[in-house]
Amino acid sequence: MRVIWLVALNTFKETIRNKVLYNILLVAAVVLLLAMSFGDLSVMSRVQVMSDFGLATMSLTGLLLAVFIGVGVLGSEIADKTVYGVLCKPVDRIQFIIGKFSGLFATLALNFLLIALIFITAITLMTGHAPQPEIFYSIFLLMIEMSIIIAAAIMWSCFTTPTLAAIFTLAFYVSGHLNDLITLNADIQNNPILKTILIILHYALPNLEFFNIRTQVVFELPIAPGHITFAAIYGVLYAALLLLFSSILFSRKDL
Amino acid sequence: MKKPVTLIIITIALLACITLTKNRLTAIRGSAPPLESMAYLPGSERVKPFMLGFNTTYAHYLWIRTVIYSGGQFMGDRQFDWLVEMIDMITRLHPHFNEAYEFAGLMIPGMSNNPGAAKVILERGMNVFGKSKWNVPFYLAMVYHRYYQDPDRAAENFAIAAQAPGNHQGRLASLAATFYNNAGRDTEALDILLFLYETSENPEVKRHIEERIERHLEEMAGDGV
Numbered sequence: 465m466r467v468i469w470l471v472a473l474n475t476f477k478e479t480i481r482n483k484v485l486y487n488i489l490l491v492a493a494v495v496l497l498l499a500m501s502f503g504d505l506s507v508m509s510r511v512q513v514m515s516d517f518g519l520a521t522m523s524l525t526g527l528l529l530a531v532f533i534g535v536g537v538l539g540s541e542i543a544d545k546t547v548y549g550v551l552c553k554p555v556d557r558i559q560f561i562i563g564k565f566s567g568l569f570a571t572l573a574l575n576f577l578l579i580a581l582i583f584i585t586a587i588t589l590m591t592g593h594a595p596q597p598e599i600f601y602s603i604f605l606l607m608i609e610m611s612i613i614i615a616a617a618i619m620w621s622c623f624t625t626p627t628l629a630a631i632f633t634l635a636f637y638v639s640g641h642l643n644d645l646i647t648l649n650a651d652i653q654n655n656p657i658l659k660t661i662l663i664i665l666h667y668a669l670p671n672l673e674f675f676n677i678r679t680q681v682v683f684e685l686p687i688a689p690g691h692i693t694f695a696a697i698y699g700v701l702y703a704a705l706l707l708l709f710s711s712i713l714f715s716r717k718d719l
Numbered sequence: 720m721k722k723p724v725t726l727i728i729i730t731i732a733l734l735a736c737i738t739l740t741k742n743r744l745t746a747i748r749g750s751a752p753p754l755e756s757m758a759y760l761p762g763s764e765r766v767k768p769f770m771l772g773f774n775t776t777y778a779h780y781l782w783i784r785t786v787i788y789s790g791g792q793f794m795g796d797r798q799f800d801w802l803v804e805m806i807d808m809i810t811r812l813h814p815h816f817n818e819a820y821e822f823a824g825l826m827i828p829g830m831s832n833n834p835g836a837a838k839v840i841l842e843r844g845m846n847v848f849g850k851s852k853w854n855v856p857f858y859l860a861m862v863y864h865r866y867y868q869d870p871d872r873a874a875e876n877f878a879i880a881a882q883a884p885g886n887h888q889g890r891l892a893s894l895a896a897t898f899y900n901n902a903g904r905d906t907e908a909l910d911i912l913l914f915l916y917e918t919s920e921n922p923e924v925k926r927h928i929e930e931r932i933e934r935h936l937e938e939m940a941g942d943g944v
Binding site: 667671674688689690691694695697698701702704705708712 | 726729733734737738740743744745747748
């Protein structure tokens with residue numbers, strides 16, 4: 465456990481020094497402040513547009529962080545051969561992967577905290593009262609979603625180049641959000657082979673739409689009972705599976 | 720690393736748990752009430768700059784959403800609160816979207832109980848298409864006839880529809896003449912029939928209009944005009 469903590473701490477220190485992180489944070493802050501003027505787009509409520517825009521910005525920022533920092537964090541260790549300095553010590557490769565993931569997740573959580581602060585301040589300033597508590601559920605689920613994306617980024621960077629890993633991670637994110645369409649296509653498919661392939665894809669790829677409760681939050685609609693809990697369990701399990709695959713791949717990798 | 724057997728067992732257990740959770744989440748989401756996805760729709764003029772030139776693409780996307788929305792509401796509570804806004808936005812983003820005007824003429828007066836909105840959208844369509852499409856003035860004429868009991872405006876729009884090229888000219892001319900008659904404008908009824916008889920190049924249409932002119936003249940003679 466101590467080994468994981470040390471790797472995580474080092475990864476966290478390394479990533480918060482990364483200039484990319486600050487650029488992404490700056491972009492997020494500017495976009496969120498701009499969202500205050502985008503509120504006029506709505507015919508019903510500017511808070512709704514601002515909330516939607518803010519949550520979408522957080523999702524996009526998380527994705528950018530997971531892709532640019534997540535992919536680089538392992539890839540650069542391997543490319544710069546700094547990984548030897550760690551693995552020659554009594555550090556198991558699975559501990560190294562979990563440590564890297566934890567450090568990255570901590571960076572992402574800090575980033576989300578900062579963006580959420582800007583976002584909530586902007587809404588409070590515009591409306592004169594704090595946003596509804598459901599907005600925090602949405603941010604929580606976004607973080608769970610991003611944990612899957614970070615785990616995927618680490619998994620891809622275990623066996624391919626950083627550029628390809630970034631492309632794969634983006635594709636993974638997009639296909640995860642289109643999972644419902646795969647189900648729809650499987651339902652109307654007459655070809656049994658294609659139908660089977662689509663069903664396998666449906667189960668193999670995560671359904672990232674489970675973590676998207678923005679519409680319910682923005683329009684103050686009820687969230688189905690149990691949705692948050694099961695979505696969180698699902699996200700944790702999926703991230704664990706990806707980390708397990710990463711560990712297997714990394715342990716077999718000839719460094 | 721742990722032994723391969725342990726890894727396989729952990730993987731299978733994780734996969735099973737993920738599948739179970741996924742199915743549970745799908746069931747939870749399926750039992751939730753359907754979302755009003757069009758809960759806000761900004762004005763089209765404000766949206767246009769954000770379309771980055773993809774106005775037509777967005778109009779087509781919105782068209783699909785409109786059809787899905789209409790179907791969903793038709794099978795549900797039959798409240799079509801957002802239909803007018805959606806069609807309005809489609810026709811503003813893509814002013815030549817003929818099907819949307821047709822939909823406006825057919826569905827908005829009845830489904831949304833808003834013939835006024837249908838009239839406004841169709842009149843905008845008339846400005847776009849002029850006399851090139853028969854269906855826009857035809858549906859506008861139907862709105863005037865059915866919801867405003869205005870045979871004058873209905874006849875005028877049927878007359879415009881009859882002037883649009885196509886095989887429908889004969890029947891529409893006949894309809895326009897009937898409505899002019901109902902409005903007490905017999906001379907204009909004859910004028911539109913004669914105009915279409917002279918301008919039409921389709922022999923079938925000419926024959927149809929000729930019959931209608933003869934009937935019209937008989938009626939006028941009977942009335943002592």
